[in-house]
Amino acid sequence: xxxxxxxxxxxxxxxxxxxxxxxxxxxxxxxxxxxxxxxxxxxxxxxxxxxxxxxxxxxxxxxxxxxxxxxxxxxxxxxxxxxxxxxxxxxxxxxxxxxxxxxxxxxxxxxxxxxxxxxxxxxxxxxxxxxxxxxxxxxxxxxxxxxxxxxxxxxxxxxxxxxxxxxxxxxxxxxxxxxxxxxxxxxxxxxxxxxxxxxxxxxxxxxxxxxxxxxxxxxxxxxxxxxxxxxxxxxxxxxxxxxxxxxxxxx
Amino acid sequence: xxxxxxxxxxxxxxxxxxxxxxxxxxxxxxxxxxxxxxxxxxxxxxxxxxxxxxxxxxxxxxxxxxxxxxxxxxxxxxxxxxxxxxxxxxxxxxxxxxxxxxxxxxxxxxxxxxxxxxxxxxxxxxxxxxxxxxxxxxxxxxxxxxxxxxxxxxxxxxxxxxxxxxxxxxxxxxxxxxxxxxxxxxxxxxxxxx
Numbered sequence: 001x002x003x004x005x006x007x008x009x010x011x012x013x014x015x016x017x018x019x020x021x022x023x024x025x026x027x028x029x030x031x032x033x034x035x036x037x038x039x040x041x042x043x044x045x046x047x048x049x050x051x052x053x054x055x056x057x058x059x060x061x062x063x064x065x066x067x068x069x070x071x072x073x074x075x076x077x078x079x080x081x082x083x084x085x086x087x088x089x090x091x092x093x094x095x096x097x098x099x100x101x102x103x104x105x106x107x108x109x110x111x112x113x114x115x116x117x118x119x120x121x122x123x124x125x126x127x128x129x130x131x132x133x134x135x136x137x138x139x140x141x142x143x144x145x146x147x148x149x150x151x152x153x154x155x156x157x158x159x160x161x162x163x164x165x166x167x168x169x170x171x172x173x174x175x176x177x178x179x180x181x182x183x184x185x186x187x188x189x190x191x192x193x194x195x196x197x198x199x200x201x202x203x204x205x206x207x208x209x210x211x212x213x214x215x216x217x218x219x220x221x222x223x224x225x226x227x228x229x230x231x232x233x234x235x236x237x238x239x240x241x242x243x244x245x246x247x248x249x250x251x
Numbered sequence: 252x253x254x255x256x257x258x259x260x261x262x263x264x265x266x267x268x269x270x271x272x273x274x275x276x277x278x279x280x281x282x283x284x285x286x287x288x289x290x291x292x293x294x295x296x297x298x299x300x301x302x303x304x305x306x307x308x309x310x311x312x313x314x315x316x317x318x319x320x321x322x323x324x325x326x327x328x329x330x331x332x333x334x335x336x337x338x339x340x341x342x343x344x345x346x347x348x349x350x351x352x353x354x355x356x357x358x359x360x361x362x363x364x365x366x367x368x369x370x371x372x373x374x375x376x377x378x379x380x381x382x383x384x385x386x387x388x389x390x391x392x393x394x395x396x397x398x399x400x401x402x403x404x405x406x407x408x409x410x411x412x413x414x415x416x417x418x419x420x421x422x423x424x425x426x427x428x429x430x431x432x433x434x435x436x437x438x439x440x441x442x443x444x445x
Contacts, residue, residue, distance in 0.1 A: 101279075101324075102279035102280065102323075102324040103279060103280075103281070103290075103324065104278075104279065104323070104324040104325040104326075105278050105279075105289070105290035105291065105292045105397060106292065106321075106325055106327075106370075106373055106397070107324070107325050107326050107327070108389070108393045110326050111324075112324045138326060139326055146324075146326040148326070153378070153381060153383050154381070173384075173385075174378075174383050174384065174385040174386050174387075174388040174389050175384075175385045175388055177388075177389070178388060178389075178392040178393065239288065240281070
């Protein structure tokens with residue numbers, strides 16, 4: 001029997017029968033054994049489990065902290081990539097990264113950021129996020145600045161319909177600003193712009209080109225009947241932003 | 252005795268400045284943004300409510316400081332709110348206390364009316380003078396929710412300011428007059444058929 005097993009490397013019939021009979025019993029015994037041990041574990045090995053628990057808790061806390069730090073680095077990395085991308089397409093402009101600081105409840109269409117003259121920011125510099133254009137710098141102080149968003153009435157940025165190559169000026173309007181929309185004016189009476197067209201910056205002197213602004217939501221004729229306006233839905237909600245990129249004009 | 256008074260005065264001003272600072276931080280963030288995307292202005296009603304309980308000189312100084320805090324992060328003329336609050340709070344500390352009783356309803360009405368005037372001045376100088384079309388949409392959809400929200404929040408701020416500034420010696424409550432039923436004479440009883 002032994003030589004047969006060694007030479008052929010196959011189990012013999014008796015072994016098969018014995019293993020077939022004992023397998024379920026050994027399985028039952030093992031589970032009973034585990035059950036009994038488990039019942040008495042609390043009393044005999046409770047201290048050990050408590051220690052292991054504390055160690056594991058500390059490891060979990062450490063891992064969570066690491067995850068939070070990694071997320072922060074990841075966000076910063078994305079922001080800097082965005083800044084680099086903009087810098088590559090607009091080589092005449094310098095880029096600066098900023099953060100939203102505060103918004104006065106009496107100032108409905110603007111907010112404050114955390115950099116100013118100390119980083120070389122000037123009035124008229126463009127503010128944007130990874131989604132699109134947000135507005136321009138309206139007032140600069142030593143280490144903070146005020147941003148007037150696209151919803152503001154005194155912001156006028158030259159833009160172009162990238163699909164139909166029609167130029168206009170984007171600004172805020174009292175009728176639409178409450179809904180988070182802005183207006184592109186100075187369109188021809190027979191404009192070819194359509195709903196859904198992509199609007200980008202035109203690239204006129206002080207403003208970089210091809211920055212996404214929004215898409216056309218509606219086209220209306222002006223009261224005088226001589227021109228049309230397009231109601232633009234910006235890609236970025238200008239009043240709920242955190243991380244921003246400022247494009248500085250070269251002086 | 253004098254030292255204790257000075258210490259109490261110092262503590263009270265410290266708490267006042269701390270709460271103004273806290274309210275400025277809260278009103279500048281997105282914490283209390285709810286209906287119509289508006290936020291309450293907390294510093295303004297705090298200045299108004301505190302001036303009800305402070306002396307006129309204290310009210311003037313405090314309102315002037317609060318105005319500077321209110322003008323922070325506001326892309327407008329720095330000092331505008333200080334000037335407006337100075338006038339309002341000094342007038343309140345001189346006139347209001349003498350002629351009107353300080354109660355829940357009167358404070359609510361006072362805050363509502365003064366903040367509406369302040370908002371209207373801000374609206375006029377910031378938007379109306381620009382000559383924008385349909386500018387009253389800004390008043391209707393931005394300023395009016397702001398006024399309502401600020402008035403509601405002023406109720407809570409009133410209780411806080413009362414706790415901070417109310418001095419029993421300065422504000423003596425008038426005793427309630429008991430209603431005394433006069434006895435009718437015989438003649439009057441005959442006249443009125445009783």
